Amino acid sequence: MSIVLALPKGRILKEAGPLLARAGLVPEPEYTDENSRKLRFHTSRPDVDLIRVRSFDVATFVAFGAAEIGICGSDVLMEFDYPEVYAPLDLGIGECRISVAEPKDDAGQTDLSRVSAIRVASKYPNTARRHFARRGIQTEMVELSGAMELAPGLGLSRIIVDLVQTGSTLKANGLVETDVIAQISSKLIVNRVALKTRPDEIGAWIEAFQKALAA
Structure with missing residues (x-):
């Protein structure tokens, strides 16, 4: 069962690129094509797909379990305050x-x-x-x-x-x-249920992003 990572369109999407690479995720080439109408993308990891959505929708996709992980501005988290969303890391982008x-x-x-x-x-x-x-x-x-x-x-x-x-x-x-x-600033967010039911997988990606930040 693949993991879905939700990313916001626009500036944060571009700023997140180097961080994704350091975490071991290289999206398919069409991902960087802003004119592409495609919204779901494969990555260098067969068990991880990326989706590209409106910044305000990232937290909603994660809260309702459509995506297990996301990158989301703290403004969105403040506005919606979903109890289903856990934000373990400040990524220091989108400030x-x-x-x-x-x-x-x-x-x-x-x-x-x-x-x-x-x-x-x-x-x-x-x-x-x-x-x-x-x-x-x-x-x-x-x-x-x-x-x-x-x-x-x-x-x-x-x-x-x-x-x-x-x-x-x-x-x-x-x-x-x-x-x-x-x-x-932008945070790494995860679905709390996914973290409980798939702790090894989700925990490994939290750790990967921690290492990417330290790199």
């Missing part, structure tokens, strides 16, 4: 932060200590709610899957919560960071 941002001209003009409710645009509704709830603020969430930076200028919300790497997209759209909720 960024999840932040609160608002229009540059209005930044700092709202005293959040005096606000009881606020509208926030984000693809991280649970993370945003928890963040503001800790400050005693209720949130009306506007859930978007992208282009968060447009929300303030078009009146959807004045505040957004989103991933920030360099801040250049915020700056280009007249926004500034006003708070950092958490520093983000």
Whole structure:
């Protein structure tokens, strides 16, 4: 029975390449073809296949047992908080932060200590709610899957919560960071049931990635 490793499309997929190689996994050539519509790939190991999915879906595939192992941003783990997912390793790739941002001209003009409710645009509704709830603020969430930076200028919300790497997209759209909720990096994640039922196999891959990190 093969092991399925779920990987996110985009930047993390590229950053994970050298780590996979050091762990002893070389994907078939089509894996690196961004124009390929194929989503499941063989590797140099006949007992391991890779699947390439949306970053937000990696944790879901692992939580429900469709994949035994995955590489997933800690932002996704924060948002979904699946009890079925165990994250034994920080891989040190995909580093960024999840932040609160608002229009540059209005930044700092709202005293959040005096606000009881606020509208926030984000693809991280649970993370945003928890963040503001800790400050005693209720949130009306506007859930978007992208282009968060447009929300303030078009009146959807004045505040957004989103991933920030360099801040250049915020700056280009007249926004500034006003708070950092958490520093983000990618984790190796495993399905807890798979770890219990196939401890030798899953444990061996955790160890392989540990050695790859140390290499």
